[in-house]
Amino acid sequence: MGKVAVIQYPGSNCDLDALEILRDVVKAKTDLVWHKDLAHEDYDAYVLPGGFSYGDYLRAGAIAATSPSLRIVKEAAEGGKPVLGICNGFQILVEAGLLPGAVLRNSSLRFVCTWTRLRVETTRTPFTKRANAGQVLEIPIAHNEGRYYLDKEQIPELERNQQIVFRYVNEKKEATEAGNPNGSIDNIAGVCNQKGNVMGLMPHPERASIPVLSLDNQTDGRVIFDSMMRTLHGPEA
Amino acid sequence: MTPGSYVVEVIVENKPLARDPEGETIHQNLILKGGYKQVTGVRAGKLLRMNVEANSPEDARAIVRKLSDDLRIYNPAAHTIQVRIVG
Numbered sequence: 511m512g513k514v515a516v517i518q519y520p521g522s523n524c525d526l527d528a529l530e531i532l533r534d535v536v537k538a539k540t541d542l543v544w545h546k547d548l549a550h551e552d553y554d555a556y557v558l559p560g561g562f563s564y565g566d567y568l569r570a571g572a573i574a575a576t577s578p579s580l581r582i583v584k585e586a587a588e589g590g591k592p593v594l595g596i597c598n599g600f601q602i603l604v605e606a607g608l609l610p611g612a613v614l615r616n617s618s619l620r621f622v623c624t625w626t627r628l629r630v631e632t633t634r635t636p637f638t639k640r641a642n643a644g645q646v647l648e649i650p651i652a653h654n655e656g657r658y659y660l661d662k663e664q665i666p667e668l669e670r671n672q673q674i675v676f677r678y679v680n681e682k683k684e685a686t687e688a689g690n691p692n693g694s695i696d697n698i699a700g701v702c703n704q705k706g707n708v709m710g711l712m713p714h715p716e717r718a719s720i721p722v723l724s725l726d727n728q729t730d731g732r733v734i735f736d737s738m739m740r741t742l743h744g745p746e747a
Numbered sequence: 748m749t750p751g752s753y754v755v756e757v758i759v760e761n762k763p764l765a766r767d768p769e770g771e772t773i774h775q776n777l778i779l780k781g782g783y784k785q786v787t788g789v790r791a792g793k794l795l796r797m798n799v800e801a802n803s804p805e806d807a808r809a810i811v812r813k814l815s816d817d818l819r820i821y822n823p824a825a826h827t828i829q830v831r832i833v834g
Binding site (some may be wrong): 604605612614615616661 | 761762764766767768769772793818819820822824825826
């Protein structure tokens with residue numbers, strides 16, 4: 511029970527990091543699965559890892575979004591299974607239409623690799639249920655195309671549906687321009703679908719889940735994977 | 748009807764309301780700094796030029812328009828496209 515697939519695309523490069531955290535840290539039964547080998551009904555949750563699938567050609571995630579694996583992920587999502595997209599995985603889910611909006615080039619036109627503060631905006635998703643609303647997680651980003659975009663008039667609906675999961679904030683927990691590393695609209699760092707079971711975020715929780723990887727030994731990213739474990743295994747997980 | 752090979756271009760741009768930092772930078776830091784004050788705005792985009800076998804230029808354009816929608820050559824949440832025959 512509770513088997514997780516980390517889906518590997520040509521150009522994925524955070525797949526092994528995600529695998530290690532899932533398998534060795536939160537002790538989830540996890541397989542690394544080549545995208546063409548993903549079969550129906552084999553898994554209870556899916557993780558689309560970071561990287562540069564298909565070289566980011568056309569648009570980050572646009573080509574991987576046409577992989578047959580996405581049809582399986584889409585069916586799983588419709589069935590209520592948890593689906594997590596990290597960085598390029600988030601871009602793929604957006605391009606495949608599983609999450610709203612678009613992820614555009616950073617407003618600085620630079621690749622940004624830095625620690626960010628994320629405010630948890632909702633704990634209703636399978637990936638945030640062990641966090642507290644308003645809690646701030648320190649998790650790093652590393653991307654060139656991370657500027658979340660949606661037409662301004664669609665933001666209130668997203669807000670109403672509790673689809674905004676994380677916002678970039680400053681040290682006072684405020685969603686200011688200074689706290690926004692890439693120009694994302696409304697400081698949005700992560701969103702979910704209406705049901706809440708599909709979530710994507712640009713930051714890399716797998717890079718903040720063991721003390722040795724963090725600046726001050728914190729493991730803020732773990733709560734995302736711990737939440738997923740609780741979803742898969744119940745409160746004892 | 749002129750069956751043959753046509754050259755069709757697809758131009759992908761950010762929607763007018765989606766900021767285009769590349770276009771803004773080219774405008775501010777290159778064109779205006781270079782003294783071309785007549786230029787009041789720049790949008791950067793992506794150009795795809797496709798060779799298409801079709802029965803007519805209209806057909807070639809329709810094929811490319813359809814594939815642009817079907818395969819999401821652009822993301823309608825953030826982009827617009829223009830499809831045009833150039834040869």
